[in-house]
Amino acid sequence: MKFLSIPKLFDIHTHVQFAAFRDDADLVIKRARDSGVWMVNVGTQKDTAARAVGFTEKYTEGVYAAVGLHPIHTEKSYHDEQELGITNKELGGFESRGEVFDYEYYKKLAENPKVVAIGECGLDYAVFVREQRERQQKRASAETCGEGGLPIEERKAKQHRVFLQQIKLAAEVKKPLMIHCRQAFPDLIQILSSKLQVLSSPPGIIHFFSGVKEDAKELLDLGFSFSFGGVITFSRDYDEVVKYIPMERILLETDAPYVAPIPYRGKRNEPLYVIEVAKKLAELKNLSVEEVSEMTTKNALALFSTGIESL
Numbered sequence: 001m002k003f004l005s006i007p008k009l010f011d012i013h014t015h016v017q018f019a020a021f022r023d024d025a026d027l028v029i030k031r032a033r034d035s036g037v038w039m040v041n042v043g044t045q046k047d048t049a050a051r052a053v054g055f056t057e058k059y060t061e062g063v064y065a066a067v068g069l070h071p072i073h074t075e076k077s078y079h080d081e082q083e084l085g086i087t088n089k090e091l092g093g094f095e096s097r098g099e100v101f102d103y104e105y106y107k108k109l110a111e112n113p114k115v116v117a118i119g120e121c122g123l124d125y126a127v128f129v130r131e132q133r134e135r136q137q138k139r140a141s142a143e144t145c146g147e148g149g150l151p152i153e154e155r156k157a158k159q160h161r162v163f164l165q166q167i168k169l170a171a172e173v174k175k176p177l178m179i180h181c182r183q184a185f186p187d188l189i190q191i192l193s194s195k196l197q198v199l200s201s202p203p204g205i206i207h208f209f210s211g212v213k214e215d216a217k218e219l220l221d222l223g224f225s226f227s228f229g230g231v232i233t234f235s236r237d238y239d240e241v242v243k244y245i246p247m248e249r250i251l252l253e254t255d256a257p258y259v260a261p262i263p264y265r266g267k268r269n270e271p272l273y274v275i276e277v278a279k280k281l282a283e284l285k286n287l288s289v290e291e292v293s294e295m296t297t298k299n300a301l302a303l304f305s306t307g308i309e310s311l
């Protein structure tokens, strides 16, 4: 992607194409762009990926897309609002469909110049941890669970296969990865290390990073960047890792409609609120909000210019 101007802030991971914005997506995007906030709407399965690309066509600049298959959509299972950090009760939970990754479908979308990354893709073991807990409560068999009673190792292997296909796609279209990872950092790091030579440089971003400092160190060594969202405004669990990661590798996100920052907690999140994340990051890094905005925006523009002419 070649950018012709520079925004004030860049929300690099959001979902304005989701059902939560069905009635007012255009207004939400307008509010953001009028305030100098650009965004990447991130797809999670076929429909939301195609919708994200569709949104880019309405605007000359400032609205981009990422396309991919989220690990939780690789199998049919129920994900509650708690697990996804949805703080607005009205948004509710949803049923994952169990999509088979269609390489050609995603490749066609990924070739669009306004698609700046492949994802969200990656690994999510949080569902297995939750099931295990539930099973222990029920004292049921510890061997199988979930989708058709498949063993957890097979379900993990399926996530690995789908992730590897998306790594292949990112390499083919020369775009960075937009990675989702929950409770699976050792496996994620192992897969990324083995595939690093085929990926673009820089290879991508770990969105809503929830790992520990040691994970961050290994991923920094592999060349990855990290994005943080509203959670850093209300949880102190991320302070240490945020302070540890150099500013050159940090980007901002909202992950809207989920996880709204203070002072909007419990409400639907939106890209405009990325300013609250910038304010908190400035505080944690002992920088001004202007410095944080400028640096994170520069990082985003550089990452999304991967494989194309530099700025």
Ligand SMILES: [Zn+2]
Residues within 6 Å of the ligand: 013, 015, 042, 120, 255
């Ligand atoms: Zn997301």
